[in-house]
Amino acid sequence: xxxxxxITGLGVGGAEQQLRLLLRHLPVDCDVVTLTRPGAVAEGLxxxxxxxxxLGMAGNRDLSALPRLVRVIRAGRYDLVHTHLYRACLYxxxxxxxxxxxxxxxxxxxxxxxxxxxxPLTAGVRALYLAGERLGSTTVAVSATVAxxxxxxxxxxxxxxxxxxxxxxxxxxxxxxxxxxxxxxxxLPEDAYVVGGIGRLTAGKRFDVxxxxxxxxxxxxWLLLVGGGPEESVLRRTAHExxxxxxxxxxxxxxxxxxxxxxxxxxxxxxxMDVLASPSRQEAFGLAVVExxxxxxxxxxxxxxxxxxLPPHAAAGARRVQGGPEAYARAITEVRAGGxxxxxxxxxxxxxxxxxxxxxxxxxxxxAVRATTPAPARPTPSVPPQGATSA
Numbered sequence: 001x002x003x004x005x006x007i008t009g010l011g012v013g014g015a016e017q018q019l020r021l022l023l024r025h026l027p028v029d030c031d032v033v034t035l036t037r038p039g040a041v042a043e044g045l046x047x048x049x050x051x052x053x054x055l056g057m058a059g060n061r062d063l064s065a066l067p068r069l070v071r072v073i074r075a076g077r078y079d080l081v082h083t084h085l086y087r088a089c090l091y092x093x094x095x096x097x098x099x100x101x102x103x104x105x106x107x108x109x110x111x112x113x114x115x116x117x118x119x120p121l122t123a124g125v126r127a128l129y130l131a132g133e134r135l136g137s138t139t140v141a142v143s144a145t146v147a148x149x150x151x152x153x154x155x156x157x158x159x160x161x162x163x164x165x166x167x168x169x170x171x172x173x174x175x176x177x178x179x180x181x182x183x184x185x186x187x188l189p190e191d192a193y194v195v196g197g198i199g200r201l202t203a204g205k206r207f208d209v210x211x212x213x214x215x216x217x218x219x220x221x222w223l224l225l226v227g228g229g230p231e232e233s234v235l236r237r238t239a240h241e242x243x244x245x246x247x248x249x250x251x252x253x254x255x256x257x258x259x260x261x262x263x264x265x266x267x268x269x270x271x272x273m274d275v276l277a278s279p280s281r282q283e284a285f286g287l288a289v290v291e292x293x294x295x296x297x298x299x300x301x302x303x304x305x306x307x308x309x310l311p312p313h314a315a316a317g318a319r320r321v322q323g324g325p326e327a328y329a330r331a332i333t334e335v336r337a338g339g340x341x342x343x344x345x346x347x348x349x350x351x352x353x354x355x356x357x358x359x360x361x362x363x364x365x366x367x368a369v370r371a372t373t374p375a376p377a378r379p380t381p382s383v384p385p386q387g388a389t390s391a
Contacts, residue, residue, distance in 0.1 A: 001028045001079045003029065003081070003082055004030070004031050004076055005030060005031070005032045005084065006032075006033045006095075007032065007035070008036060008037075008085040008088045010041040010052070011037050011039035012041060012228070013200065014285075014288075019045075020045055022361070026362065027362065028365070031050065031052075031078075032053070033053045036055075038052065038054040055068055057087075057091075060087060066098075069091060070095045070098045073095055074100070080103040081093075081101050081105070084106070084107050086110075086116055090128065092104075094132065097135050103137050104136040105138050105368055106133070106139050107163070108140065108141055108146055108150060109142055109285075111149050111284055112282030113282055115282060126153060137368040140161050140163045140364060141160055142163070143284060143305035144305065146162075146305065147160050163360045164306065164357060164360075165290070166353060167290055167291050167353065167354060169294055169350065172267045172345075172349075173295070174296045185264060186249055186264075192222045193220055194221075194273045195214065195224070195277055196225075196297070197224070197225045198226045198291070200227050201230065201235060205227075205231075205280045207225060207231070207279065210325075211235060212238070213277075213326075213328040213332065214242070214248065215242040222247045224249045224251060224269065225248065225249065225250050226254050226266060226269050235250075236248075236250070273297055274297070275297060275332060276292035276297050276299045276300070278304065279302045279321070283303045285305055286301065287306070289301050289304045293318060295343065296341070298317045298341070299317060300319055300328060314347040315348035316346045317346060
């Protein structure tokens with residue numbers, strides 16, 4: 001089976017890094033098209049031996065990208081097209097159909113109750129999304145929560161398959177030596193209690209809540225923020241105003257896998273933390289939370305379908321926190337008062353292994369291709385001539 005993945009961009013982000021990890025485990029021949037921004041993840045894919053095509057799309061309304069994408073699909077003679085993220089789903093589904101590929105799968109990575117990939121869920125966005133969805137075979141939801149949102153939007157339940165995001169458990173397994181090296185590299189005091197935050201630095205992630213919570217905690221508490229985004233300058237200013245700028249470290253965008261970039265990777269930074277705070281109120285899955293659990297970290301979250309969709313005992317160490325800085329400061333204090341725990345992953349982390357995710361996605365691929373493959377014609381039974389008798 002030949003599969004083409006189409007994604008809006010390949011900068012460092014959750015959906016982009018999930019695609020790279022997935023391609024390492026899918027037992028099919030895969031190429032990738034990025035509509036825009038062939039960044040660090042594109043370089044990582046190329047290093048993995050994956051063919052990456054940059055379409056050079058100038059903007060959301062660059063319709064000249066559509067015929068170029070059709071030509072790429074036709075030239076590749078793909079059995080299935082898999083799209084990721086809103087813009088790529090719109091253009092990719094249509095291009096696949098124009099190119100004659102009827103097996104089209106789309107993964108919905110970032111659908112919240114009121115936003116999708118940071119854009120408000122207006123009536124126009126919903127109508128355009130649903131029009132494009134009809135051109136596909138299956139829409140993959142990364143959690144049961146997202147599947148429910150899709151159904152409320154109007155996507156028929158039989159067209160939805162739940163395939164959760166996956167993680168590489170081995171890469172996030174806690175290592176005491178890696179923790180010590182990373183903390184020294186970051187210049188952290190030996191007795192520092194490190195609160196971590198991982199994700200895009202956008203308003204929706206609400207990392208300002210954790211910055212303000214830090215001001216309510218003793219001075220041996222530090223905050224390590226991993227990610228980049230438009231709110232970084234705002235968060236730096238908030239830290240200065242709160243008087244904690246000297247205890248907030250901005251690590252920038254970090255890959256999950258080695259790609260030659262300087263500085264520690266995400267698993268190393270996770271090992272350096274003592275607790276993860278995820279104050280975002282709208283998540284489609286909660287990948288950072290699951291990765292933190294895989295590293296054996298206690299987690300404080302506002303929204304995490306990956307945890308909420310499982311039985312309570314499966315995510316020991318994960319606790320939901322509702323409220324602002326005061327609530328997070330109290331929760332962090334209580335976690336620390338509980339003392340250190342073994343850094344072993346709970347059942348929730350093992351449930352989301354990338355091998356399991358890849359196997360479930362292959363089932364979706366197989367069903368989509370089979371549904372578009374014409375059944376072989378049945379031979380017409382021979383009719384004996386009139387008056388003849390069979391032996």
